[in-house]
Amino acid sequence: xxxxxxxxxxxxxxxxxxxxxxxxxxxxxxxxxxxxxxxxxxxxxxxxxxxxxxxxxxxxxxxxxxxxxxxxxxxxxxxxxxxxxxxxxxxxxxxxxxxxxxxxxxxxxxxxxxxxxxxxxxxxxxxxxxxxxxxxxxxxxxxxxxxxxxxxxxxxxxxxxxxxxxxxxxxxxxxxxxxxxxxxxxxxxxxxxxxxxx
Numbered sequence: 001x002x003x004x005x006x007x008x009x010x011x012x013x014x015x016x017x018x019x020x021x022x023x024x025x026x027x028x029x030x031x032x033x034x035x036x037x038x039x040x041x042x043x044x045x046x047x048x049x050x051x052x053x054x055x056x057x058x059x060x061x062x063x064x065x066x067x068x069x070x071x072x073x074x075x076x077x078x079x080x081x082x083x084x085x086x087x088x089x090x091x092x093x094x095x096x097x098x099x100x101x102x103x104x105x106x107x108x109x110x111x112x113x114x115x116x117x118x119x120x121x122x123x124x125x126x127x128x129x130x131x132x133x134x135x136x137x138x139x140x141x142x143x144x145x146x147x148x149x150x151x152x153x154x155x156x157x158x159x160x161x162x163x164x165x166x167x168x169x170x171x172x173x174x175x176x177x178x179x180x181x182x183x184x185x186x187x188x189x190x191x192x193x194x195x196x197x198x
Contacts, residue, residue, distance in 0.1 A: 003127050004157035004168055006046050008060060013173035015154070016041070016065050026069060029078030031171070035134045035152040036076055036093050037068050038170065039197075042132050042156075043105075051100055072096065082150055086111065086136060086193050089152070093195075106198040112138075112191025116184040119194065120165040123158050123180070126196060132156050134195040135169065141187030148183075155194070 010016060018034045021027040040052035041060065050057050054071060055064040075092040076083055083089050086109040097105060110122055126133050133155040137148045148171070156175070157168030165180045186192075 002157070002159040003124070005042065005127060005130060005132060007156050007170065008041055008045050010060050010062055010065055010173075013062075014175050015170045015173060016069070017173035019172060020062055020066055021069060022066065023070065023073070025078040026073060029082055030069060030073070030076075031152040032076040032083035032089055032092070033069050033072040033078075035154050035171075036089070036096070037065065037072050038154050039093075039132050039134060041065075041068075042154075047130065049102070049105075052102065054100075083152065084136075084138065084150070084192075086195060089134060089136070089195055108196040108198065110194040110196050112136075112184070112186070112193040114193075116165075116181050119184055120158075120160075120180055122194070122196060123155060123165075123167060124160065127155070127158050131197050133197075136192030136194070137183065137186070138190050138192045139186060139188045140183075142182060145178075145183060148178075 015038045016034050018030050021030050043049040044053035044057045075096045090107045123133060134152060135155050136152050138150055140149055153169045153171035155167050156170050159166045166177050167180050169176050169178055
């Protein structure tokens with residue numbers, strides 16, 4: 001069974017792209033802000049939450065996406081160790097929500113110490129309800145995930161097989177299908193996790 005969220009394109013990019021940022025700190029460490037921006041744009045475009053995006057949601061373009069990311073920067077500013085906890089992300093996004101008058105969306109931390117089976121259930125529930133999921137990956141022993149290390153990205157779909165569960169993730173203007181079991185079992189004690197919106 002496969003389920004993918006309606007998403008958005010900016011020019012030829014699947015979602016936004018951190019590589020566009022001219023601010024060097026955001027270009028290097030703005031993945032949390034970009035993930036928050038992409039979440040807001042998806043909800044503004046498809047979930048009747050237009051106030052989450054400060055520009056014309058029907059005319060998405062690269063220039064205004066970069067401006068939006070710079071508006072998000074003070075809430076999720078790049079720092080030495082990055083936005084390396086779920087709480088830092090929740091606190092930053094909540095502050096943004098407070099400033100724009102968003103009172104309905106609540107966030108819950110789903111930590112990487114939980115079992116992969118529980119994560120799969122949470123993901124399928126959220127995607128079935130039309131809600132994207134910000135995901136934080138810290139270190140990983142599998143070299144296949146080196147491009148996703150110490151990085152925030154967005155889950156926007158899943159596919160379930162008899163013995164495997166794949167997730168569709170959006171980052172850097174592209175999408176990828178990844179094995180959740182392989183991704184979740186990082187091999188390190190320091191875990192990331194997911195942000196669940198309600």
